[in-house]
Amino acid sequence: MRRHEFQPGRLIAGLVLVTAGVFYLLDSTGRADLPWFAIIPMTLGGLSLAALVGLVTYAVRRDRRDRITESSDR
Template sequence: MRRHEFEPGKLVVGLVLLGGCAAYLAAARGVWHFPFFALLPALGVGFCAAGAVSFLAYLMRRRRSRGTEPTGPDGPGPR
């Protein structure tokens, strides 16, 4: 199996959607009551948070790749 990069934004989106599903399941079982329209703004805020996390991860990945020295065909560059 190929390794892939960790994408924290997708993790946050998954957690937001699982939270929304849990809220609707709790409302369906009668455990918790909330207005149905209250979940849409909460999901919107969660998606905005996921976008911010993705952007921060992109910036950190970009900074890390900029800090490495380029390597030539003979190995590491001069120091």
């Protein structure tokens, strides 16, 4: 299997969605009483953080790739 590059934005998005799912599962079983307006902002905040991390990761990799191609062109 080929190795793939690490994408921290997707990792954060997955962890946030799994956490929200666990909270909903706990709420549906009656073990926790969580209002919907507590889960939705947490999920949206986590997905926003994941998007920000993904953009920063993309910018850093693009800059690094551009520097490598500039040094090889000389």
